[in-house]
Amino acid sequence: MTQHGPALNFRDFLGTLLADGDAVAIGRPVDPELEVGAVTRRVYETKAPAPLFNHLTGAAPGFRILGAPAGLNTADRTGKGAYGRLAAHFGLARDSTPRDILERLIAAMHADPLPPVVVADGPCKENIRTGDAVDLEAFPVPLLHQEDGGRYFGTYGFHVVRSPDGTWTSWSVARTMLNGRNTLVGPAMPQQHIGMIHDMWREKGRATPWAMVLGAPPAALAAAGMPLPARVDEDGYVGALTGSPVEVVQAETHDLYVPANAEIVLEGWISHDETAPEGPMGEYHGYSFGHSKPQPVFHVEAVTHRNDPVLPVCAAGLPPEENHTIWGTMISAASLDVLRSAGLPIDLAWCSYEAATCWIVLSVDTGRLARLDIGERELVDRVAEVLFGSHAGWLVPKVILVGDDIDITDIDQVVWAMATRYRPGENEHCFPEAPGIPMVPYLTPEEAASGRGGKAVISCLQPEQFRGASRGTTASFRTSFPAELQQHVLDNWASYGYR
Secondary structure (H helix, E strand, C coil), X not given: CCCCCCCCCHHHHHHHHHHCCCEEEECCCECCECHHHHHHHHHHHHCCCEEEECCECCCCCCCEEEXXXXXXXXXXXXXXXXXXXXXXXXCCCCCCCHHHHHHHHHHHHCCCCCCCEECCCCHHHCEEEEHHHCCHHHCCCCECCCCCCCCEEECCEEEEEECCCCCCEEEECCCEEECCCXXXXXXXXXXXXXXXXXXXXXXXXXXXXXXXXXXXXXXXXXXXXXXXXXXXXXXXXXXXXXXXCCEEEECCCCCCEEECXXXXXXXXXXXXXXXXXXXXXXXXXXXCCCCCEEEEEEEEEEEEXXXXXXXXXXXXXXXXCHHHHHHHHHHXXXXXXXXXXXXXXXXXXXXCHHHCCCEEEEEECHHHHHHHCCCHHHHHHHHHHHHHXXXXXXXXXXXEEEECCCCCCCHHHHHHHHHHHCCCCCCEEECCCCECCCCCCCCCHHHHHHCECCCEEEXXXXXXXXHCCCCCCCCCCXXXXXXXXXXXXXXXXXXXXXX
C-alpha cells in the first residue's frame, strides 16, 4: 500500500499543484540543454506556475522534469497564496503565511520523532538497473545555465549516508554534477553532515555507502535542507512534522533505506580519495564564478525509479528559488527555535528570500526587550553568541534586528526600517572571528579558506524601543485610519473602479 498525501508522496504533490493550477503540463518538445533552465528561471522571475516538462528532446518516452517545485506564486486579491507551493511541501493550506509555516516546523522540532517504517517494496522499485546496466546519461539530465561546467542531476534531491557505527543517519541536500555514465561529482564540505560522516568513513580508509533520492517526499526534502543539530536523524523529524512515519525500503546494494515512493534513487558509494572537477554552476547567491573545484566522486552501482519518473530541478541563481524558499525557510525555523530556547526576546525570524540567504531578519518583541533592561550592544552580543554558535547561524552571515512593528516577511518594510532606523557607523557590529559558510560571495580568499569573517549584526531598533516606546507612529493604511473605515474601503474596492 503506497503512502499518500502531498507532503509524503511527490507524485501526489505534483497532482495537487496541477489541480490547483500551480503547475503547467507542457506537452511540446523542450530541450534539456538550456531550454528547461531558461523556462524555469522565467517561472521564478514571473512567479508563474511550476513547469512540468512532459516531452523532453532526446529523452526516452515517459521521462519528465518538474522545474521550480518550490517557487513563489503571485498572491491573490487578499494578499495570500504567495507561499502555496512551499506550504504544499508540508501538507498545509495554500493560503498559509510564513508564520504558519515556521510554527509548524518548530512544533515538530519539539515533538517526539516518528521513526520511519520499513516496507517490503515501493514504487521506487518499479524499474531496477544495477552494474553494467546503470547509465545515468539515459536520463534527461539538464544543462541549466550556459555558464555551468556540466549537467546537474541533483539540484533538488538529498543524500542518504550513515555513520560507520550505525548510530546516525543523515539526509542532506547538496548538488551533484554528471561525471560520466555511472559517476557524479559534488561537494561534501566538512562542516556539513554529509561531510562529517564521509570523514568518519575516510578515517577508516573506506568508501562511504551512499544513496541519493530525487523526487523525494516533499517534507523529507525540506527536512534534509534544515540545519538540524548533528546526530539528529531527519527521517524521524519528518514523521513528527507530517504526523505519519515515512515509509522506507532497503536499497538494492547496501543496507541504507530510502523513501519507498521516491521518483528516482541512485545507490553506490563516495570515494574516500578520488576527486574530479565540479562546476562552475549558477549558485544560490545569484552568481556563477567561472571555475571548477575538485570534489568527491560518487560511484553509482544501482538506479531504481518509478514508471514515467519525474526529475525535479532547481535552476539556482537570482532569488527567489528553492535555495531561498526551502533552505531559507528551514534556516529561519531553526534559528528562531535556538533563539527562543535561549530566552531571547525574538518574536519571528525570516531569511528574506530576496537577500539570497545572506541575511536573516529578527523581529524583536519590544515589550520583552524593555523588561530585560539592556542596551543595544548587550542584545547584539547575546544574539550573536547564540545564533553564530549554532549550525543555522553558521549558514547566514548577516543578522538584522528590527522592532515587532515591522512585518519582517515583507521586504518593503524591512528596507524601510533599514533606511530610516539604521545609523551608519553606530548600529553595525562586526564579528570577524565567527565561523561561517565559505560560499558567501563577498568573502576574501583568506576568509573563505579559514571559514571565518564577514559576519555582522545590524540593529534597526530605535533607542526608544529598548524602553518599550517608539519614535513616532507609522503612517500607513493599516495604522492611520479607523478599523471600520479600513474595512469599508476594502469592501468597496471594486466599486471604486479597482480590479
